Amino acid sequence: MKTVSILVPESAVLEAVADPRYLFTAVNQFLQASGKPPIFEVQLVGATRDVHYQNGLFSVHTDRLLHEVNRTDLVIIPALFGDMKSAIRKNDVLIDWIVEQYAKGAEVASLCVGAFLLASTGLLDGKRCSTHWAFASEFRELFPEVELVDGSIITEEHNLYSSGGANSYWNLLLYLVEKYTDRDTAILASKYFAIDIDRDSQSAFMLFKGQKDHDDAEVLRAQEFIEENYCEKIAVDDLAERVAVGRRSFERRFRKATHHSVVDYIQRVKIEAAKRSFERSRKNISEVMFDVGYTDTKAFRELFKKITGLTPIEYRNKYYKEEVILV
Incomplete structure (x- = not known):
């Protein structure tokens, strides 16, 4: 026993x-x-x-x-x-x-x-x-x-x-x-x-909600910029310059505050936006990919599956349901 x-x-x-x-x-x-x-x-x-x-x-x-x-x-x-x-x-x-x-x-x-x-x-x-x-x-x-x-x-x-x-x-x-x-x-x-x-x-x-319960004002500004501009191509150097912090220091502070690298954070924000689009719209993979700032279909598919565990098609089939209109 x-x-x-x-x-x-x-x-x-x-x-x-x-x-x-x-x-x-x-x-x-x-x-x-x-x-x-x-x-x-x-x-x-x-x-x-x-x-x-x-x-x-x-x-x-x-x-x-x-x-x-x-x-x-x-x-x-x-x-x-x-x-x-x-x-x-x-x-x-x-x-x-x-x-x-x-x-x-x-x-x-x-x-x-x-x-x-x-x-x-x-x-x-x-x-x-x-x-x-x-x-x-x-x-x-x-x-x-x-x-x-x-x-x-x-x-x-x-x-x-x-x-x-x-x-x-x-x-x-x-x-x-x-x-x-x-x-x-x-x-x-x-x-x-x-x-x-x-x-x-x-x-x-999983839903990605970036960790913001910290007191690093510059990192917080960077997070807000990423989340408001996920449809654009965002470079780490540009982010560091935007918040007036050297790149190496910026990357170190960002990881300490959010527990993510800058690149990983950007990717997760973009994929979270893609997930919402697949859940709510009939847009195809290419349309969603462009909406969140990617141009390489293969790279987008691989990243999406890495983060969600599902391909974009599998994710849409799991969560999207057309509205039923009662006549």
Whole structure:
């Protein structure tokens, strides 16, 4: 038997507590139906017997208190909700327990922005991690010692697991099911829960919003110029001259403030504009390409796929739907 301890933090996403319990319990039922013994002992673990969510509208009753769990095989950290710094403070008591269980040999998996709580333990320092794309900048600011992997669905390093945004945590849960059971059981679970088992990127869902929560006025001016003039060809030298900063200093300051190189930032702004056009209009690839300042079709296609994980045609087919006019 593998003991799965699902933490019940304060300020958690309720579904991220309930879904892992649902999945691992269902897998036990699948195994029993095929004549095999159940493999998972699933328990909800918290600092108190009852944890309340959404102003008391919901409550979760824990099976075990922290001090009642001596050893476990897998710790699941659900996604947090609201202000991340506040959520971490509310769950200080969980941090030492997570570290203690990891030291005893437990694996630890964070779901979505549960990565903030996992990173707070220090266990991720010098290691790679995934989290929700919308929280990437904040995560980097709070945990500069952790290597955040942009767009990844699942990251695994030294028995520490993390997942991308929102429902991507289902892919990590299926990954863990396969690890502890077998491929056939994971496929059965994926079909039962209607989850695409091998999705490995959240790139197609990402929105690029340049990091502007910094105090570098010149870099901010450059960002605003890029976003207002993405349809033009923008040179790094011209940007540096526009904000009256030497190129090398400008590039260094830009990366420090935004976590992107100048060229990468320009590309992402252009591709974000292209994505919006594909979502909302019937323009062909060439028209959209010219609208965002590119003239090389091959280069545009390659860059678009690199950033979104999809070709321009695949992206349009996924997100564009003609308006239905009722007569």
